Amino acid sequence: MASTEAQVAHVWRRLGFGPTPTAVADGVAAGGASAVIESILAVPNPPTTNWAWPGGPTNGDSLQNDATRLVELAATGASQLRERVAWILQGLLVVAWGENVGGAEMEAHLDNLRAWPQLSYRDLLEKVVRSNAMQWYLSGVGSAPPHANENLARELMELFSLGVTHPKTGANNYAETDIKEIARALTGYSYDWTTHVVSWQQANWDSGTKTFLGSDRGAAGVTEVIDAIASHSSFRYFVPRRLYRELVGIEPDVATLDALAAVWGPTGDIAGTVAAIVRRPEFLSDNAIRAKVKTPFELVVSTARTLGVSEFSHLGVWWVLYQMRQHPFLAPNVNGWPVGKAWLHAGTLVNWSGPVQWITFSDDGTDATAANFQLPTVRRLFAEGNNLNGGDLALQFAGLHDVSLPTLASMREFALGGPWNYARAASTMCLALQSPEFYVN
Template identity: 35%
Template sequence: RAVLAAAGGVAAGGLTIGTAALLGGTGKGREPGGSPPEGEAAAAASEEAGTRAIADPVRRAGHLLRRAGFGGTPGDIAEFASLTPVEAADRLVDFEDMDNSGLEERIARANFNLTRLRGGDGRPGMASDMRAWWLTRMAYTARPLEERMTLIWHGLLTSELGKLGIPRTKFMLIQNELFRRMALPRYDDLLKAISRDPAMMVYLDTIQSSAAHPNENYARELMELFSMGVGNYTEQDVREAARAFTGWRLTAPPRVQLPEGASEAERRAAQDAAAEAYEPEFIIQPRLQDRGMKTFLGKTGPFGGDDIIDIIMSHDAPSRFIPVRLFREFVHANPGPETVAWLAEVWNGSGHDIREVVRAILKSAEFNSEAAYRAKIKSPVEFVVGAVRGLELETDFRATLRFWGPMGQTLFQPPNVAGWPGGPAWLASATLFARLNFLDAFLFPRGRPLRVEALLAREDAAGMVDEALRRLVDGVMSEGARAALVAHAESIRDPVERAATVAYLVLASPEYQLA
């Protein structure tokens, strides 16, 4: 931490990421390692950066792989640096033909528990291993955009395991596989699929909604968070939409039959076995369904749930809501009016095809501009998975699971229906310290340095630092910060400890916190 202070990563009074680094970023009106402009010069530089393309193909490739995936290995960076922005975007978006057998073989070797609720025989419970399984997919996939979109949908079309409860853990796995299967769908189809998804139906109470007692939770979030945004519908629209989803149910789970006098342990084991065997299927129960006339967004008819989605998707509001949400995921938080209008054109022209919207964003001048470079703060998932990919480390992520809560992003457990807030919330004082504690435990397990083979290939301290910078921050760091890292690395004689320490310091740097 003293070295971080010398490199400019620690402010007086506590360990914090430098404000200038987070708000300005590298490449936003200044060259890597330069001083940020001030006043009118800053405004002019910012405007220039908004239109200036990332000229360096290596930085451009790193930027693309961080935003459309979780970072890249040196091999990935070299491959994508050899492509034009258009070719690179197409390579990521059209991923279905990419061979992912290596990932599936790795998953099989790890023997993740995706079936038994409470584990046993030395194996973790299902919820824990589901998280490790998904992190492994993100870190070692040959289809990074597929996993990135799965994570985006998890944060947008949110459900959370805490409300579902342990017996329904499988529901979250079913939803995760739905998001992966429909990573780049026609959005209308995804909304209809998630409306029938078991986890969503439990999370937003569709399974409790009847003609006699319509539940408005799903209808409200369908419009507010999943498609239209606030201000584009009325409370009456919510009530009418809720009526259309009444009677939507799941098939009943198998009944648990126990002999008289069964112990509590036997009872729980039987209940767990029934929950593990349960394969929920969507059904509509006519006796609970409201089949009357409904007036919704100015249209009247005996609408059901799919009709409501069709009406929503024929409205103008989704064209200014979902594409903008995707732009903010991939580019930066503040698209201008012209960009919003352009996104709506792509949305409408493609028939709401997410693949084509994402393709257009990744090919756009705004995405490939200096204004977008390092303009977002990494989530904990990006922070950890990016380190594993960049340094080509081997892990099944099980040892990391205790750190995700303190870092602020436990998979399958977003804080509320709006998902994770993101942005500066990722780097509050507590969550930043949690990142450093994670690095300490991950790179120095039980107090002994991890062998970081990618850095051990470089024998001298300067070479080791430069290799870490190349792999993790596109080689971009100020000369003063680099010199501080090299000086500290030179003071460590043991090469294994030196490599782990260099990895720690670069991963803890302000530059690495930015995506």
């Protein structure tokens, strides 16, 4: 059975982006993993409309600056649960940078996702469908009768809300005729080339009667489409199943899905369902701990939390993520990024080995380094560590407990490999951030 320390670290990895160097010891002292779960759930998530996206004079600048800001928010946000669930939603309600999706559109999309604590999934879904970002991304802009574009209608059901088949019965959730009829209902969004504004125009909307998802819907529009989807029996299962897999790391059984469906309800209670999932006994089970593989985004953010990074502008994290094939605004397609073991390959290891070194060594340990560029964890390891305990301390600071004997032996051997100076401390910390245990989540 996993130690209390390993369980607490697991909670921080799944309900946030990993523990800080003191979080595990604090969690053990506070009563263990269950107490930490409750404390994380209790962190306030007040409505916030200004996330200080820096943007830039060009879309290229925004692509860099806003991605850096997203990493900063994920690493330093007071509510790690808000950050984690917003990232899950970003991989579910996918929008990618492109010809017509630039800084303003992406920032508004992120604002919608980050407002999840105040929204039902039904309401979030409608906001996203109506957003400029999604309208551009899935070809909603310009869709008009008699030739409605079906992209948004198809992905709305298949990827965003229902799935192709019912999770319990295996029956098809919708037919091609449903896609065509919903596509008609979603028409009307147009771009004004003079004002450069996307808006809904009744003149471009198909006002005829529609029939979809088993009922006559009259002159349905976006709201009626979302209401019909929320009334579908699969609506209560599709996203809760995704949340369970993301947070627990294993597949839920039918009884668990039924229990979560009851919490999710007719409108999609995101916060309530997340709380129900992480309070289930399997969340802390040995099967769940380290059952997932970190994505590049998770590697970068968890490293920043481990090292205590407070200034990100000089680290080029947007470029690191681009090189590792997970720039947060450049999803490869509407399905989002790969998951799980798809990231566990030589390319990830090689592409990570360089950035983790320059991040760890970005502070030279002297007073010449400005305070906001200093890495408190490396400095603490140098001050408190030595050749005998340095390897163990580095693992502890990285939130790595119950590690394998080969990992422990390698860390101890490296710490003993030369004089204990700042470079040795930084190298030991860097090695912990490349250990097999750090790659899993």
